[in-house]
Amino acid sequence: MSGGVQPSLASTPPPLAIEVKGLIKRFEDTVAVAGIDLEVPVGQCLGLLGPNGAGKTTTVEILEGLQPPTAGKVELLGRSWARDAKYLREHIGIALQETRFAERLTVEETVRLFRSFYAQGLTVEEAIGLVHLEEKRHTYSMKLSGGQRQRLALAVALVADPQILFLDEPTTGLDPQSRRALWDVIEGLKGKGRTVVLTTHYMEEAQVLCDQVVIMDHGRIVAQGTPPQLIASIGAEQIIEFASTPDLPAEALAEVPTFVSARSRGDGHTLSVRELHTALPGLLSVVAARGARLRHLSTRQATLDDVFLTLTGRALREEES
Numbered sequence: 611m612s613g614g615v616q617p618s619l620a621s622t623p624p625p626l627a628i629e630v631k632g633l634i635k636r637f638e639d640t641v642a643v644a645g646i647d648l649e650v651p652v653g654q655c656l657g658l659l660g661p662n663g664a665g666k667t668t669t670v671e672i673l674e675g676l677q678p679p680t681a682g683k684v685e686l687l688g689r690s691w692a693r694d695a696k697y698l699r700e701h702i703g704i705a706l707q708e709t710r711f712a713e714r715l716t717v718e719e720t721v722r723l724f725r726s727f728y729a730q731g732l733t734v735e736e737a738i739g740l741v742h743l744e745e746k747r748h749t750y751s752m753k754l755s756g757g758q759r760q761r762l763a764l765a766v767a768l769v770a771d772p773q774i775l776f777l778d779e780p781t782t783g784l785d786p787q788s789r790r791a792l793w794d795v796i797e798g799l800k801g802k803g804r805t806v807v808l809t810t811h812y813m814e815e816a817q818v819l820c821d822q823v824v825i826m827d828h829g830r831i832v833a834q835g836t837p838p839q840l841i842a843s844i845g846a847e848q849i850i851e852f853a854s855t856p857d858l859p860a861e862a863l864a865e866v867p868t869f870v871s872a873r874s875r876g877d878g879h880t881l882s883v884r885e886l887h888t889a890l891p892g893l894l895s896v897v898a899a900r901g902a903r904l905r906h907l908s909t910r911q912a913t914l915d916d917v918f919l920t921l922t923g924r925a926l927r928e929e930e931s
């Protein structure tokens with residue numbers, strides 16, 4: 611054993627699965643993507659979040675080679691769509707939000723059909739096993755539940771054993787059990803060194819699965835980091851939701867110790883604070899000093915939803931705004 615140091619190994623940055631620089635996409639008078647940079651190391655899960663129309667789908671479709679960019683550099687596995695489309699098609703997998711399968715093919719026949727498009731990949735049995743559809747192997751796709759269809763879409767995306775997997779809102783409309791089953795599959799892929807790009811409207815999903823989250827709005831990246839970094843960045847780790855009779859004016863809310871921001875919603879308020887243990891007794895004093903009575907009070911940790919609200923003043927999901 612020489613015991614010599616290997617500085618080159620220690621200082622080598624992780625290989626990038628995806629590298630995007632200055633990406634722009636214009637549609638006539640709409641700028642869907644207004645100049646974004648992204649770096650996703652191999653084996654990580656990137657979460658793309660944002661409200662409707664933020665530019666997520668356009669960005670992902672450019673990464674997937676389905677749309678050309680107006681300007682900017684896009685490389686996957688060190689290759690570009692312009693030069694290496696065939697290679698990239700064989701090394702990426704795509705699971706769309708809604709996939710229509712041939713109704714008169716069974717689960718097994720569907721996976722076999724997609725497997726036949728690729729020179730290499732998993733066996734049909736492996737792909738079906740990964741998404742736990744063994745019991746439905748002989749069922750026609752039209753007879754599957756929504757969750758089972760999503761899993762079939764994932765099996766089809768996985769059958770070529772891709773290096774990068776794109777998932778567009780993979781768990782939208784699924785029950786909690788199916789959602790968690792899909793999360794397990796995605797965790798397993800990351801464990802195998804696969805890179806995952808996920809668009810989702812579910813903050814919990816992004817917090818559980820994603821190593822890096824990018825929040826987009828109006829075609830730009832408004833925040834980027836690990837979920838804990840993003841939550842820390844708004845300076846508010848705790849949220850107090852409350853309602854009182856009579857209601858408290860805005861200036862009273864700002865008196866609460868460690869106050870960061872407040873938002874009114876329905877007949878109540880959502881307060882972002884830095885320290886719950888001083889903010890909570892402070893709020894009770896403010897309520898008492900105004901002769902008001904609390905009707906509701908609950909506390910929780912700040913989430914990525916709160917990050918987005920703080921940054922843009924809007925909810926990630928429109929029904930929550």
Ligand SMILES: Nc1ncnc2c1ncn2[C@@H]1O[C@H](COP(=O)(O)OP(=O)(O)OP(=O)(O)O)[C@@H](O)[C@H]1O
Pocket residue numbers: 637640641642660661662663664665666667668669
């Ligand atoms: N083919 C197109 N032609 C013209 N405008 C488009 C086209 N595709 C997208 N846009 C516009 O670009 C903007 C970004 O759309 P995009 O679908 O990328 O947003 P998104 O973040 O994926 O939204 P959602 O969450 O609703 O899917 C929107 O203003 C949209 O209307």
